Amino acid sequence: MIYELYYWPEIQGRGEFVRLALEDAGAEYIDVARRRGGTSAMLKLLDDEKVKTPPFAPPFLKAGTVLIGQTANILLFLGSRHGLAPAGEAGRLWTHQLQLTIADFVVEIHDAHHPIASSLYYEDQRKEARRRTQDFLKSRAPKYLGYFERVLERSPGKYLVGRTATYADLSLFQVVAGLRYAFPRAMARLEKRHPRVVGVHDRVGERERIAAYLDSDRRIPFNQMGIFRHYQELDM
Amino acid sequence: MIYELYYWPEIQGRGEFVRLALEDAGAEYIDVARRRGGTSAMLKLLDDEKVKTPPFAPPFLKAGTVLIGQTANILLFLGSRHGLAPAGEAGRLWTHQLQLTIADFVVEIHDAHHPIASSLYYEDQRKEARRRTQDFLKSRAPKYLGYFERVLERSPGKYLVGRTATYADLSLFQVVAGLRYAFPRAMARLEKRHPRVVGVHDRVGERERIAAYLDSDRRIPFNQMGIFRHYQELDM
Numbered sequence: 442m443i444y445e446l447y448y449w450p451e452i453q454g455r456g457e458f459v460r461l462a463l464e465d466a467g468a469e470y471i472d473v474a475r476r477r478g479g480t481s482a483m484l485k486l487l488d489d490e491k492v493k494t495p496p497f498a499p500p501f502l503k504a505g506t507v508l509i510g511q512t513a514n515i516l517l518f519l520g521s522r523h524g525l526a527p528a529g530e531a532g533r534l535w536t537h538q539l540q541l542t543i544a545d546f547v548v549e550i551h552d553a554h555h556p557i558a559s560s561l562y563y564e565d566q567r568k569e570a571r572r573r574t575q576d577f578l579k580s581r582a583p584k585y586l587g588y589f590e591r592v593l594e595r596s597p598g599k600y601l602v603g604r605t606a607t608y609a610d611l612s613l614f615q616v617v618a619g620l621r622y623a624f625p626r627a628m629a630r631l632e633k634r635h636p637r638v639v640g641v642h643d644r645v646g647e648r649e650r651i652a653a654y655l656d657s658d659r660r661i662p663f664n665q666m667g668i669f670r671h672y673q674e675l676d677m
Numbered sequence: 678m679i680y681e682l683y684y685w686p687e688i689q690g691r692g693e694f695v696r697l698a699l700e701d702a703g704a705e706y707i708d709v710a711r712r713r714g715g716t717s718a719m720l721k722l723l724d725d726e727k728v729k730t731p732p733f734a735p736p737f738l739k740a741g742t743v744l745i746g747q748t749a750n751i752l753l754f755l756g757s758r759h760g761l762a763p764a765g766e767a768g769r770l771w772t773h774q775l776q777l778t779i780a781d782f783v784v785e786i787h788d789a790h791h792p793i794a795s796s797l798y799y800e801d802q803r804k805e806a807r808r809r810t811q812d813f814l815k816s817r818a819p820k821y822l823g824y825f826e827r828v829l830e831r832s833p834g835k836y837l838v839g840r841t842a843t844y845a846d847l848s849l850f851q852v853v854a855g856l857r858y859a860f861p862r863a864m865a866r867l868e869k870r871h872p873r874v875v876g877v878h879d880r881v882g883e884r885e886r887i888a889a890y891l892d893s894d895r896r897i898p899f900n901q902m903g904i905f906r907h908y909q910e911l912d913m
Contacts, residue, residue, distance in 0.1 A: 490831075492831075493831050493832075494771045494774070494828075494831075495824075495827060495828065495831070496774070497778045497781075497821075497824050507767050507770070509770055509774065510774050510778075511773075511774045511777040511778065513749075513777060514770055514773050514774045514777055517770070517773070518766075518770055531743050534743070534745055534750055534753070534754055535730045537747075537750050537753070538730070538732070538745065538746050538747045538750045541747040541749060541750055542733045542746075542747065545733075545784075548781075548784055552788065552792075556788075556792045556793060556805065556809070557792060557805065557808050557809050557812065558808075558809065558812035558816070560812065560816060561812070569792065569793065569805050569808075572793050572794075572805075573792070573793050573794065576793065576794035576796065576797070580794070580796060585733075588731075588733050591731060592730075592731065595726075595728075595729050595730075595731070596729075
């Protein structure tokens, strides 16, 4: 089966967590809005009244006749299909729990530069973004990174759940890479206190299929439209 | 087995989505911080270094030897145990997808009154809250409510997933009840355009165990510390 991934073609965004899992699994997939039909193909499916299980927003994945939305939900599905999560119930729930905590972190990373409304330009909420980012870098980012560091300390292996990488490790890689792009100064400081988290980032980045993906034109570069954005004035 | 629910004892908060599922299932559970040991019992477990799968934050549920965190993840677990979600994979994922969309909505409801930092008082972000709530009531709340209305239009039954209630319906009940508390004026306006969503609220509230629960002292009243808060100046 060839998966169809639907996501905005110009950004990594939330779609990137799915792309990383598909790439690491060596799964066949079409990045529909980038390779076939563009954004309009995506919006057409999103607005199709015949779809009985409509997604709220991209990303969504078509797997045969099933249409799955919500990033963490897509990963829950892919994890069990492609060995990117433990097979047992407890391990499967634990991996998903970590992913949902990463999802919470991602919302806070995004809202640091858009605290008032996604629909407004950054320039229209610059003052508020500065206030929110101050709290984010001082309290929230250390709280999340400290949490994942603690999880890794207690893990029986070098990955979050154990000795093999799960989709949650791939997502943690993406978060570290994104934070480095958005906040190079602050992250240089934060990384010192979270060596295990950085270790996961490095090991994931060296996985054969991930390394090949990062090197390819399928990997969209970070830019100022996604979740992770670099505004020098916010990198305190 | 008797479940142990760990959540802040003074608020409904995110714990309420779990309480509703436990109550509707008729499951035996102890609301630990309210009934046995208080908040300190909860924090002790949260900080316990022997816990191999530490939660990031409350709520978390102890089910025998398993400790499960993240509201939507707890519901995924309870849903399959207590018939609060379809048994098949596609239906299970669809229900979870709806729950994750409700979770996104809940973050936006909370951040409407706390757009800068959870750690600051409302009074310290009042101006920003007014700006964010304006966008929330004008764009975001209608977008989410419109989405669930659309899902109900396409559902083969009167509930989100079909003819029987799932944990996602219980959560939608809670969101409508909370929005009515927080924004009585705005909701009176919004409800007119979302009759199916209101219908789910009403039907869930009439379920025997839910009605008994709402009538009991186990249901904490809405208050100004939770996700849903009523500030008259925000109810535009």
